[in-house]
Amino acid sequence: MNCDSSETNRLLERVSEGDGQALELLLGRYRQRLRRMVAVRLDQRLRKRIDPSDVIQETYLEASARLTTYLRAPSMPFFLWLRFLTGQKLVTLHRHHLGVQMRAAGQEVALGQGLVPGASSAAMAAHFVNQDTRPSEAAIREELKERVQNGLESLSPLDREVLALRHFEQLSRSEIAAVLGVSEAAAGKRYIRALEKLKQILGRFEGDVP
Numbered sequence: 001m002n003c004d005s006s007e008t009n010r011l012l013e014r015v016s017e018g019d020g021q022a023l024e025l026l027l028g029r030y031r032q033r034l035r036r037m038v039a040v041r042l043d044q045r046l047r048k049r050i051d052p053s054d055v056i057q058e059t060y061l062e063a064s065a066r067l068t069t070y071l072r073a074p075s076m077p078f079f080l081w082l083r084f085l086t087g088q089k090l091v092t093l094h095r096h097h098l099g100v101q102m103r104a105a106g107q108e109v110a111l112g113q114g115l116v117p118g119a120s121s122a123a124m125a126a127h128f129v130n131q132d133t134r135p136s137e138a139a140i141r142e143e144l145k146e147r148v149q150n151g152l153e154s155l156s157p158l159d160r161e162v163l164a165l166r167h168f169e170q171l172s173r174s175e176i177a178a179v180l181g182v183s184e185a186a187a188g189k190r191y192i193r194a195l196e197k198l199k200q201i202l203g204r205f206e207g208d209v210p
Contacts, residue, residue, distance in 0.1 A: 007029075008026065008029065008078055008079070011023075011025055011026040011029075012026065012071065012078060015067065015071070016071050023064065023067070026078070027060050027063070027064075027082075030079050030082055031056060033079065033083075033169065033170070034056050034059070034082060034083065034086050035052055035053075035056065036168060036169050036170060037083060037086055037087075037169050038052040038055050038056065038086065038090065039052060039123060039168075040119045040120055040123045040124065040164050040168040040169065041087075041090055041116065041117040041118070041119060041120065042055070042090065042117070042120070043094055043097075043098065043117065043120070044120065044122055044123075045097075045098065046093070046094070046097055046098075049097070050093060050097075055086065055089055055090065055093065056086065058089055059082065059085050059086045059089050060082075062085055062089070063081075063082055063085055066085075076178060077175070077178065079175070080175060080178055080179065083179070087115075087116035087117070090116065090117050091108060091115055091116065091117060094108075094117055109157050109158075109161055111161065111179055111180055111181070118157060118160065118161070119160050119161060119163075119164030119168065121149045121152040121153045121160065122149055123168070124149075124152050124160070124163070124164060124168065125145045125146075125148040125149035125152060126145060127167070127168065128148055128202065129141060129144050129145045129148055148201075148202065151198075151201035151202065152198070152201070154201065155194065155197055155198070155201075158190070158194075159190075159193070159194035159197060159198075160194075161180075162176065162180075162187075162190050162191050162194045163191075163194050163195065163198060165179060165180075166191055173187055173188055173191075176191065
């Protein structure tokens, strides 16, 4: 399965020929997408200590070191490979800083590509709740955010993951299927079911949730 664009494939070909500028262009294409991944998966307790840009930079250093091996026998599309490395980096950081708290809380989820930190319900709730309210409505907004967060936490981990992959990381259906290790049809059905459950949870907040 190849989810990469023709431009990405052209850049990969140039990289394989030793073009360093092509590598910079290639990695630059995915920086924002990976920032979204880190934003929804970095534990709230670490947000003041760890800069998402540093996570991505460390991932890119590792990707550069392992690129020759990847190009020799690509096991997944290039972006998903970068995403996989980013997920590994996040797991390592979480375990280093949080130790047994990370595993004991069940905050890692096993997807088709391996363990990743689960999507943060708090970050997801903040996305859904309208942030453009007046200061006088701040207390109401925070209460609403908490209720939405509780609703999201009532979903199964896989349902939350599917929603995070589509709405927060903005992965395509083919990319979601590859991440979950299922067919595109199965990924589509899982997304629709998860979205319906989320709509039921958020239905009572109509007008407050975009």
